Amino acid sequence: MADHYLHLTSTAPGRFLTRRLGLPQPRPLRRWTLENPTLDGPLLHLTAGESAISDKLRATLAKIGPEATEQTGHPAGIVLDATGITTAGGLGKVHAALHPVVRSLAAGGRVVVIGTPPSPDDHHQAAAQQALEGFVRSLGKEIGKGATAQLLRIPPGAAASAESTLRFLLSPRSAYISGQVIELTDAAPDPVADWAAPLSGRTALVTGAARGIGASVASVLARDGATVICLDIPQAEEELSRTAARLGATALPLDITAPDAADLIAAAAPEGLDVLVHNAGITRDRRLANMPAERWASVIEVNLDSVLRTTDALLEAGAVNRGGRIVATASIAGIAGNNGQTNYAASKAGIIGLVRSLAPHAAADHGVTVNAVAPGFIETKMTAAVPLFIREAGRRMNSLSQGGLPVDVAETTAWFAQPASSAVNGQIVRVCGQSLLGA
Numbered sequence: 001m002a003d004h005y006l007h008l009t010s011t012a013p014g015r016f017l018t019r020r021l022g023l024p025q026p027r028p029l030r031r032w033t034l035e036n037p038t039l040d041g042p043l044l045h046l047t048a049g050e051s052a053i054s055d056k057l058r059a060t061l062a063k064i065g066p067e068a069t070e071q072t073g074h075p076a077g078i079v080l081d082a083t084g085i086t087t088a089g090g091l092g093k094v095h096a097a098l099h100p101v102v103r104s105l106a107a108g109g110r111v112v113v114i115g116t117p118p119s120p121d122d123h124h125q126a127a128a129q130q131a132l133e134g135f136v137r138s139l140g141k142e143i144g145k146g147a148t149a150q151l152l153r154i155p156p157g158a159a160a161s162a163e164s165t166l167r168f169l170l171s172p173r174s175a176y177i178s179g180q181v182i183e184l185t186d187a188a189p190d191p192v193a194d195w196a197a198p199l200s201g202r203t204a205l206v207t208g209a210a211r212g213i214g215a216s217v218a219s220v221l222a223r224d225g226a227t228v229i230c231l232d233i234p235q236a237e238e239e240l241s242r243t244a245a246r247l248g249a250t251a252l253p254l255d256i257t258a259p260d261a262a263d264l265i266a267a268a269a270p271e272g273l274d275v276l277v278h279n280a281g282i283t284r285d286r287r288l289a290n291m292p293a294e295r296w297a298s299v300i301e302v303n304l305d306s307v308l309r310t311t312d313a314l315l316e317a318g319a320v321n322r323g324g325r326i327v328a329t330a331s332i333a334g335i336a337g338n339n340g341q342t343n344y345a346a347s348k349a350g351i352i353g354l355v356r357s358l359a360p361h362a363a364a365d366h367g368v369t370v371n372a373v374a375p376g377f378i379e380t381k382m383t384a385a386v387p388l389f390i391r392e393a394g395r396r397m398n399s400l401s402q403g404g405l406p407v408d409v410a411e412t413t414a415w416f417a418q419p420a421s422s423a424v425n426g427q428i429v430r431v432c433g434q435s436l437l438g439a
Contacts, residue, residue: 001384003395006402026401027146029175030108032411038171041076041106042069048093049084056159057081057114064167077110077170078102082132083154085115086125094135102143111139111149112169116156117183129153133181140179140434141399148178148400148434158186161423167195168415176408178399179434182427187363190323190419197225198418203269205229207256208280210240212380213329216406217277220414222247226275229268231256256280256306262313272321275417276314278307278328281347283382285340296343303347308354315366322367325417328355329409330374332430336438348374352428359426369425371416376432379403398433 008014009025018025030036045061047054061079069075078101082094094113105111113136118126132151140149150169154162161184168174169182192198204221208214209230222228228249232240237253244251252268254261265273281303284295307328314320333341334348351372359370377383377394383403386394395403409431416424430438 001379001391003379003402005392005395024396024401026396027107029146029400029402030172031175031405031407032172036172038065039076039106039108039110041074041109043077043079043170044069044073044075044101045079045081046097046101047081047084048097049082049090051081051084052156053083053114053154053159054081057162060159060163060166063163064170074104074106075101075109076106077112078105079112079114079166079170081114083114083116085128085132086122087128088124088131090128091131091135094132102139105143105145105147107145107147108175109145109147110170110174111136111143111147112166113149113151114162115151115153117153136181137179137434146400148174150174150178151181153181153183155184155186158184158423161185161187161189164189164192164198164415164418164420165424168411173411173415176400176404176431176433177412177429180429182424182429184423185363185425187422187425189422192418192420194225198420199275199414200225202274202417202419203227203229203271204275204277204417205231205252205265205269205273206277206279207231210236210243212382213375213378213406213409214279215243216410217279217413218243218247218249220407220410221275221277221417222249224414224417226417231265232280256310257301261306262310262317262319265310266314266317266319269319272319272324273314274321274324276311276320276324276326277413277417278311278326278351280306281329283341283344285344287340288342291343299343300347300350303344304350304354307351311354311358315362315368318366320366320368323419323422324366324368325421326362326368326370327413327416328370328372330355330372330428332374332376332432332435332438335374335428335430336435355428356426363425369416369422371424371427371429373409373412373416374428374430374432375404375409376430376435376437377403378409378431379405397437398435400433402433404431404433
């Protein structure tokens with residue numbers, strides 16, 4: 001459903017009226033297109049204090065474009081290297097670096113603060129680096145103009161692992177992500193021959209792919225060069241086949257809760273999977289006092305139990321290739337909770353627990369990363385059916401004052417799926433415009 005308020009505020013009379021009334025003034029977001037794949041304008045590269053990675057970071061920024069500079073103006077992005085901040089007093093250098101330039105950031109611009117993991121042994125360094133999280137989350141809420149702010153933590157000596165993440169964060173692909181903290185490991189990135197098709201030669205399976213977010217994920221993975229298998233329940237076979245045909249993909253009608261689901265998935269990809277996307281999910285909303293056991297059980301079964309079972313079975317069988325990527329779909333409901341969704345929120349919080357626990361073991365034992373996207377209010381047929389005032393609240397209660405699109409979830413999934421994203425593991429990234437729920 002069209003966001004008429006967003007359209008209104010993009011007109012001169014609408015801007016005047018909403019400004020006079022003190023109402024939100026969202027900016028239309030600039031998302032990736034073939035014609036406009038990068039931000040418009042230079043990157044401003046700043047350093048707060050001493051940095052051990054400044055040269056490597058500069059070299060990485062030079063690879064990704066647009067041009068990195070240390071000159072002020074109207075940058076499309078600002079990258080602040082704050083890895084050298086180790087004391088509370090040193091935080092003043094963050095203010096000194098950004099205070100003079102933040103107003104000059106172009107509409108729809110990006111701010112990425114580079115930090116390092118808080119030390120378990122140095123509480124002064126840990127305090128200073130943790131302070132950057134509060135700083136970035138607050139900056140994302142106040143920066144306006146459709147701009148975003150993120151904190152990227154890079155372990156010492158691992159600057160080379162950041163290229164795929166910086167490419168994503170400093171591009172139109174990350175339009176609906178703000179206020180996020182992403183912490184990399186020191187895993188070396190796998191090479192990418194062509195950044196226009198980083199998934200070329202890789203096989204991906206997406207569950208719940210007949211429509212909505214799942215269909216968008218399948219589309220973006222195919223765009224990025226993957227051979228895609230689209231899975232959905234047999235009742236959706238007609239729509240599933242249309243989606244698969246449009247993408248040149250394979251349709252796999254299958255109930256993901258079936259006892260032999262993992263075996264059938266493995267048979268559909270005899271050379272193994274390189275990307276496994278757990279997107280299938282259902283809602284059966286009702287307050288707990290009014291919720292029958294079958295409503296509870298069905299949501300847990302589809303959204304969580306089936307993900308656990310199929311993931312375990314596919315890893316044990318070696319059906320996910322080394323260098324593979326597993327991406328699961330959580331939700332901000334699993335982070336913040338939601339009225340009438342105790343079953344759904346429990347299932348999505350369970351996905352977060354799965355990712356955090358499995359990620360280090362999957363990487364060590366199978367060479368596979370495990371991450372999750374946590375969507376907020378995304379414009380789909382399901383949210384279009386939500387009552388008007390609740391729908392408007394969902395759209396406006398975030399730092400960008402608008403709903404996201406399925407492609408926003410898909411672009412995040414594709415970044416997780418890239419071979420160069422080896423260092424991105426165990427991360428839960430909210431695709432929610434920095435929803436006011438769950439911070």
